Amino acid sequence: MNKKMPANGSRNNGKRKGISPNGDGQKAAGGELHQIAGGEHPSLTTNQGVPISDNQNSLRAHPHGPTLLEDFILREKITHFDHERIPERIVHARGTGAHGAFTLITSLAQYTTAKLLTEVGVETPVFTRISTVAGGAGSIDTPRDVRGFAVKFYTKEGNWDLVGNNIPVFFIQDAMKFPDLVHAVKMEPDRGFPQAATAHDTFWDYISLTPESMHMVMWIMSDRTIPRSLRMIEGFGIHSFRLINETGESTFVKFHWRPKLGLQSTVWDEAVKIAGADQDFHRRDMFEAITGGNFPEWELAVQLFTQEQADQFPFDHLDATKIIPEETVPLQVIGKMVSIAGPTTSLPKPNRWPIALPISYRASISPMIRSCKGVSFPISIPN
Numbered sequence: 001m002n003k004k005m006p007a008n009g010s011r012n013n014g015k016r017k018g019i020s021p022n023g024d025g026q027k028a029a030g031g032e033l034h035q036i037a038g039g040e041h042p043s044l045t046t047n048q049g050v051p052i053s054d055n056q057n058s059l060r061a062h063p064h065g066p067t068l069l070e071d072f073i074l075r076e077k078i079t080h081f082d083h084e085r086i087p088e089r090i091v092h093a094r095g096t097g098a099h100g101a102f103t104l105i106t107s108l109a110q111y112t113t114a115k116l117l118t119e120v121g122v123e124t125p126v127f128t129r130i131s132t133v134a135g136g137a138g139s140i141d142t143p144r145d146v147r148g149f150a151v152k153f154y155t156k157e158g159n160w161d162l163v164g165n166n167i168p169v170f171f172i173q174d175a176m177k178f179p180d181l182v183h184a185v186k187m188e189p190d191r192g193f194p195q196a197a198t199a200h201d202t203f204w205d206y207i208s209l210t211p212e213s214m215h216m217v218m219w220i221m222s223d224r225t226i227p228r229s230l231r232m233i234e235g236f237g238i239h240s241f242r243l244i245n246e247t248g249e250s251t252f253v254k255f256h257w258r259p260k261l262g263l264q265s266t267v268w269d270e271a272v273k274i275a276g277a278d279q280d281f282h283r284r285d286m287f288e289a290i291t292g293g294n295f296p297e298w299e300l301a302v303q304l305f306t307q308e309q310a311d312q313f314p315f316d317h318l319d320a321t322k323i324i325p326e327e328t329v330p331l332q333v334i335g336k337m338v339s340i341a342g343p344t345t346s347l348p349k350p351n352r353w354p355i356a357l358p359i360s361y362r363a364s365i366s367p368m369i370r371s372c373k374g375v376s377f378p379i380s381i382p383n
């Protein structure tokens with residue numbers, strides 16, 4: 001703390017005369033250094049963007065203290081610091097993300113007014129995060145687990161989160177069961193293991209009492225939960241969403257991401273060996289592919305159907321444990337997504353895509369029934 005602070009506590013006592021634009025080494029009345037924006041020096045600002053000259057000396061009532069709580073710059077800096085470490089997510093803590101772009105190939109103007117889905121050829125920036133579900137942030141990349149597939153579209157009309165998994169169905173029919181499911185999936189409470197794995201009693205006890213989960217369990221026990229690469233996984237929005245067109249007509253839609261490299265998996269023996277040899281196998285693969293110019297690519301396909309069609313299905317299409325068979329409602333490819341840059345803290349500008357480490361990002365993607373809310377255009381989950 002600077003002991004030469006002026007008695008009135010001001011940062012520079014109003015005496016800035018003679019300070020050069022770049023402010024190097026300039027001293028204020030109390031002897032403290034100040035930076036003045038100009039030339040090569042961008043302004044130092046508060047988080048709200050208010051230019052400030054000094055975030056090194058707090059306001060005091062007297063050169064010997066006490067420090068004044070009126071100093072909002074001090075309070076902002078300390079509050080920000082105290083909250084720098086985000087508590088770990090309960091699910092999807094381990095993830096790998098990349099910036100990229102979505103380009104629409106086929107217009108859905110007949111079904112929606114959302115520009116993202118009507119303006120053919122326009123590039124929309126996206127951020128895609130693929131995650132495991134059960135393990136902590138430091139867990140291995142290759143356990144047998146569902147993969148989250150979350151895409152945030154930075155559209156002209158607001159941000160839109162399309163949250164999905166690499167399996168087209170979900171464990172439960174009612175979101176209220178989710179905490180119980182996840183507590184069962186997480187490590188046994190008395191021993192703290194196994195990490196990142198479902199092969200333990202609490203999970204199987206839960207599943208044995210929850211018949212609706214059986215469809216999902218069959219998918220989990222398939223090869224798709226031990227993927228070869230995150231560039232080779234599919235993504236599914238799972239829910240039926242609703243598109244609304246200019247005249248107010250509604251059409252249901254299911255979203256599917258399909259990897260250009262095709263769906264590829266390891267076999268269990270390989271997955272086990274990789275887990276021991278390289279805990280970061282998938283994020284390393286993603287980083288090396290992107291920095292090497294092998295940009296991962298996915299097609300976006302939709303299944304579109306009306307309420308009248310839905311009424312004919314022998315199941316409730318709003319039930320997340322059910323798929324809509326592709327032979328009943330075929331997929332139509334409507335766009336493509338290319339991931340081309342590692343994550344940064346700022347939104348990339350077209351043609352100026354930055355590349356940076358580390359590959360982990362806290363995207364504000366909402367779960368289940370909230371998963372499509374961050375939009376100002378008419379796509380929403382019914383009911």
Ligand code: HEM
Nearest residue numbers: 089092129148149150164165170175178238363365367368
């Ligand atoms: C079909 C159903 C669901 C899917 C596909 C899904 C998918 C996802 C995905 C992909 C993420 C990670 C998002 C990211 O990368 O930032 C996520 C996070 C999360 N999900 Fe889900 N989820 C589903 C249902 C639910 C339900 C029902 C709940 C709770 C009732 C839930 C609670 C959470 C929570 C708490 C997070 C962590 C959020 C955070 O801290 O950032 N999810 N989900």
